[in-house]
Amino acid sequence: MDGGRPSFVQRRDPAAACQSCGGRPMLTFFTLPGIPVHSCLLMASREEALGCRRGDLRLAFCRACGFVANTAFDPSVHEYSARYEETQGFSPTFNAFARDLAARLVAAHDLRGRTVLEIGCGKGEFLVLLCELGGNAGIGIDPSYVPARTTSPAADRIRFLREFYSAAHTDLRADFVCCRHTLEHIGAVAALVGTLRAALAGGPPVPVFFEVPDVLRVLREGAFWDLYYEHCSYFSPGSLARLFRAAGFEVQELAVAFAGQYVLLTARPADGPTRPRLPLEDDLGALAEAVDAFGRVGAAVARWRTTLDDLRARGRRPIVWGSGSKGVAFLTTLGAAEGLVEYVVDINPYKQGQFMPGTGQPIVAPEFLPRYRPTDVLVMNPTYTEEIRQQLGGLGLAPDLLPV
Numbered sequence: 001m002d003g004g005r006p007s008f009v010q011r012r013d014p015a016a017a018c019q020s021c022g023g024r025p026m027l028t029f030f031t032l033p034g035i036p037v038h039s040c041l042l043m044a045s046r047e048e049a050l051g052c053r054r055g056d057l058r059l060a061f062c063r064a065c066g067f068v069a070n071t072a073f074d075p076s077v078h079e080y081s082a083r084y085e086e087t088q089g090f091s092p093t094f095n096a097f098a099r100d101l102a103a104r105l106v107a108a109h110d111l112r113g114r115t116v117l118e119i120g121c122g123k124g125e126f127l128v129l130l131c132e133l134g135g136n137a138g139i140g141i142d143p144s145y146v147p148a149r150t151t152s153p154a155a156d157r158i159r160f161l162r163e164f165y166s167a168a169h170t171d172l173r174a175d176f177v178c179c180r181h182t183l184e185h186i187g188a189v190a191a192l193v194g195t196l197r198a199a200l201a202g203g204p205p206v207p208v209f210f211e212v213p214d215v216l217r218v219l220r221e222g223a224f225w226d227l228y229y230e231h232c233s234y235f236s237p238g239s240l241a242r243l244f245r246a247a248g249f250e251v252q253e254l255a256v257a258f259a260g261q262y263v264l265l266t267a268r269p270a271d272g273p274t275r276p277r278l279p280l281e282d283d284l285g286a287l288a289e290a291v292d293a294f295g296r297v298g299a300a301v302a303r304w305r306t307t308l309d310d311l312r313a314r315g316r317r318p319i320v321w322g323s324g325s326k327g328v329a330f331l332t333t334l335g336a337a338e339g340l341v342e343y344v345v346d347i348n349p350y351k352q353g354q355f356m357p358g359t360g361q362p363i364v365a366p367e368f369l370p371r372y373r374p375t376d377v378l379v380m381n382p383t384y385t386e387e388i389r390q391q392l393g394g395l396g397l398a399p400d401l402l403p404v
């Protein structure tokens, strides 16, 4: 049932065209066959989790614009339905970041009594925040939206469309467009940004805000747990800005946030393609260097595997904290089945009682841990380490924490 082994062999792929700038060839630099195609889809049984649908990861780099993509990605396998459980809204750390960001966006763009459009709104938490904070009306577009999950008094000012954003939505009018953690799930990125630019044509220069993971950090840190099937498109600050500039936007702000994990871009429609002018955009050389050095990650994968083997050999009980995509990618890449890690913890109640796609571990609530008494907790997102230490302490537990 395990997928294949990771490979770091580099090879030019003349058949693959860059979905961001159209350039070719792409340079393939990391492959991992047979990984779960849905790391956020709820798996109700161990059998379903082990027998989940699989696809290949074949990461390739465009030397022209810095875009990184999974050229083996097949969009037809995806199911972004109500069974898709992607929210990070149960974490206080993530919530604090989202609240602070929403407050800053409301202040920066004077979003008061306006209409806000969110592309890929998930369960709608962030759109609700923007509407609550500024007394705004909202339009949220996402096929995985679940109406019962929105309880805010602002809900009657928000219209949710349970579908993918497309040219069919170009008549929707808004004063602000945001799109967080969505573009990395889309293969045809230039097509989506082009559709948005066309939708904004002829109107006032509506600000757009996009947030995606930062691939430059992933490559530099060798964060192989941040590479998974749902994420078919990977951006750095510069490559994201190049996409928007080529599509006819003026990029006004570019930043990295959330401990360097996310790229934040603010842009407005311009008359045509625009030229780079922000310091963070100049990263093509750094990206090429990071891609060339990515082979080192093979050693990191082997090291983590050895760490787990050693822990088990010493009779210890390691668990993973965080059943999201990072946890799935981490366990899948290591080929770590239930013999190595028996349980995965998640604070999201919708995940508890489900199973890890690909490797089959049961997902348990923190309240289960006093019974199992884990000796070592692998923390999938180090940003949450203190939050997790406090929760474990509250349960009377003090295992070793291993931030990944």
Ligand SMILES: [Zn+2]
Residues within 6 Å of the ligand: 018, 019, 020, 021, 022, 023, 062, 063, 064, 065, 066, 067
């Ligand atoms: Zn490109």
